[in-house]
Amino acid sequence: MPQETTSERGDVPIPPADSKRRPCVVIIGGGFGGLNAARALKRASVDVFLIDRHNHHLFQPLLYQVATAGLSADDIASPIREVVRRQQNVQVMLGEVTSIDRESRVVRYEGGEVNYDYLVVAAGMQTNYFGNPQWEEQAPGLKTLRDALTCRRHILEVFEQAEREGEGSEGRGLLTFVVVGAGATGVEMAGAIREIAYQVMVKDFRRIDPTRARVLLLDAGPRVLTGYDEELSERARRDLEKMGVEVRLNAMVEAIDEEGVTVNGERILAKTVVWAAGVKGSPLAETLNVELDRMGRVSVRPDLRMPEDDRVFVIGDLARFENEDGEVLPGLAPVAVQQGKHVAENIKRAVEGKPLEAFSYWDRGKMATIGRARAIAEIGDWKFGGLLAWLAWLFVHLLFLIGFRNRAYVLMGWIFAYVGMRRSARLIVDPPKERAGALNFWQSPRADEVHAE
Amino acid sequence: MPQETTSERGDVPIPPADSKRRPCVVIIGGGFGGLNAARALKRASVDVFLIDRHNHHLFQPLLYQVATAGLSADDIASPIREVVRRQQNVQVMLGEVTSIDRESRVVRYEGGEVNYDYLVVAAGMQTNYFGNPQWEEQAPGLKTLRDALTCRRHILEVFEQAEREGEGSEGRGLLTFVVVGAGATGVEMAGAIREIAYQVMVKDFRRIDPTRARVLLLDAGPRVLTGYDEELSERARRDLEKMGVEVRLNAMVEAIDEEGVTVNGERILAKTVVWAAGVKGSPLAETLNVELDRMGRVSVRPDLRMPEDDRVFVIGDLARFENEDGEVLPGLAPVAVQQGKHVAENIKRAVEGKPLEAFSYWDRGKMATIGRARAIAEIGDWKFGGLLAWLAWLFVHLLFLIGFRNRAYVLMGWIFAYVGMRRSARLIVDPPKERAGALNFWQSPRADEVHAE
The missing domain is CATH 3.50.50.60 (FAD/NAD(P)-binding domain)
Structure with missing residues (x-):
């Protein structure tokens, strides 16, 4: 104290x-x-x-599910004004x-x-692109709803493009997906992309075989999910490989461009690269x-x-x-x-004039999901994986979502995704138009008088 | 025959x-x-x-609810591939x-x-801008999801801008909304915008009074909802006015620009104009x-x-x-x-070599909604309005939505909107990035060989 x-x-x-x-x-x-x-x-x-x-609070742990068309953007975000609407001493400013x-x-x-x-x-x-900002263009990160929608759009479009081109499209890496960084986000993305291809896309396309989509998960370190116990890391790696994800460790990305990535000197053609490395x-x-x-x-x-x-x-x-x-x-x-x-x-x-208190973190454990019925969890000394960890993951994430509406929608989305094997948020929507001059959004005549009093 | x-x-x-x-x-x-x-x-x-x-079928009758933040884009659209996934003789092309x-x-x-x-x-x-294509920039229509998201974003942003500017913002028409065209879409939009301001926004803002938002519904003709019986038209107009919408008939729009509209020679300052005129x-x-x-x-x-x-x-x-x-x-x-x-x-x-048959339309009636618990319906000679028409409207629209998932989501959205008085799809999301060159989407090397055989 x-x-x-x-x-x-x-x-x-x-x-x-x-x-x-x-x-x-x-x-x-x-x-x-x-x-x-x-x-x-x-x-x-x-x-x-x-x-x-942004005008919304974002539940980032589920962002990868928006990126992989399992949930809607609206499901995992709440307008900040809505969250604090009853709290008269809060003024929200966008x-x-x-x-x-x-x-x-x-x-x-x-x-x-x-x-x-x-x-x-x-x-x-x-x-963080670690000094390679030019990679951002080809390899979006996954921090905002915009990032997630960019990823989603891209993933859906490459499948459409492959269908348009038919069987010959594989050589160009159209259906090769590279995820850089094997932390929680990277692992979740890689697993989810593989699941879309295998369980959802496979029934939707006629001229291509979506199960031939390659998903590579790269990490510069020696194991996936480094924050976790080594045994659980190893289990996650095995789970990913069972799902068909190619895991490459100690893999240094040297270049990313329109055509693909260069890793440890090897060239991998890939139209889709997702950056989850830092x-x-x-x-x-x-x-x-x-x-x-x-x-x-x-x-x-x-x-x-x-x-x-x-x-x-x-x-x-x-x-x-x-x-x-x-x-x-x-x-x-x-x-x-x-x-x-x-x-x-x-x-x-x-x-109130009282002395401040020191913060101490109460660690309730952590968990990461890999795919349907596959996850790992560490709660104190209790380390476990599989279906139980996955159910725990679902439960905890639902619980911590802000707002009853979001919980209801996400729960419903999961039922459709995991029971019905569908990803229904698969729309390719053209972005809303930005109207030139219509709303000079940031330049307000009274903008200097915005004190909260 | x-x-x-x-x-x-x-x-x-x-x-x-x-x-x-x-x-x-x-x-x-x-x-x-x-x-x-x-x-x-x-x-x-x-x-x-x-x-x-587009890669989706769109349930256009509910598009105005996406534009007014009641529903998510994903709720009223289904990927076309999903709809025909079990039908092996259909090939879908985006x-x-x-x-x-x-x-x-x-x-x-x-x-x-x-x-x-x-x-x-x-x-x-x-x-249709009737020979004034330059109006499109200021007054988006309401035909695609993109249109709806453009509208939604704009409506949410003007409230944010007004909050930033504080009380003085009214003079500039920041919170004046003009809907041009009093057909079904126009009537629905005008009613919904008024409801948002009155029921939703009012609790969210601290420095402005959203109920002072003006909503004007303009039509060049002598009555609203011309496709309907005259008495029902009149009832709809009264309902709109009870809700606080200013209905102006025989109103010819002469100009639309960044600052507002000119109608029958009168200048109305309005930052938001929605075009539903044709x-x-x-x-x-x-x-x-x-x-x-x-x-x-x-x-x-x-x-x-x-x-x-x-x-x-x-x-x-x-x-x-x-x-x-x-x-x-x-x-x-x-x-x-x-x-x-x-x-x-x-x-x-x-x-099969048989003669073709003539089409004849089985008219089951039509209905339009105005706001919560307000609608009109014509079913044969039976013409009615109010709560019953509104419930019929809800039921019929749920029934005709394609896909169980959409029905479930829309139903849930309505419960939140009409019972909970919330519009939870109120996110302002930056549009997904279009990645230059990353995917040369329309130019495929084998694009000329796309016959369906």
């Missing part, structure tokens, strides 16, 4: 600058961390100003934050700016003017504040938090959720 | 050109007409080649038809061509080289063939079919469905 000490040590709670008004808490990001922080501030006597560049000015305690975003008494930075991570902190972190770690994360104190600023908290994937054993917490949804709730408690304490 | 006569009279069924192979039926369009024709040919000894420029060459009996599409023995043109209609035949009809009517439709004989070509049938919205009383059938889904089934029967008859 931190003790109350001097302000210079950074351990003293900060009273609001002006006691006549309620302190303003600005939260950047409506992901697991930010949204949970906002909700946990429901009864606090603060005004909350929640900014996100806007991309451009910079944080800690000196003047101002957050600037496209369309306006807002002053804060306390700031919670929960801006998350983005896809993430890095939001570029917003750079505007905090502090040193970041190799992944672009901000180191935080035990109470989740930056060491350099008593009013700024960083939570979720973007925070580098070392627990008491010196381990850095991984970028998982449960960590962000718990940190979001904790930061809200600490802000309440600060407002 | 048509009698068998000479080929010159056009009443003789056409045997396949080459009796060693099964005749090939090419169907252009996977809407209500084309898809029902394909399905009704299930047991016929013909090969069916179904081309559509492609935009560019021309029909009746001389050589070839249909050309982007990516290939296909020969036909019988052709069914079911290409439908597109939005449709015209697909430009494909022009490549048939026959005279078209004012709406771009192809006149057909009683057996649904073009007068000029014994092998070409035209059905659905694109066909101008006069019934025995000299009335032209309206462009409604039930007409297209029945014509699709009828054309399949006539093709089977032709293949």
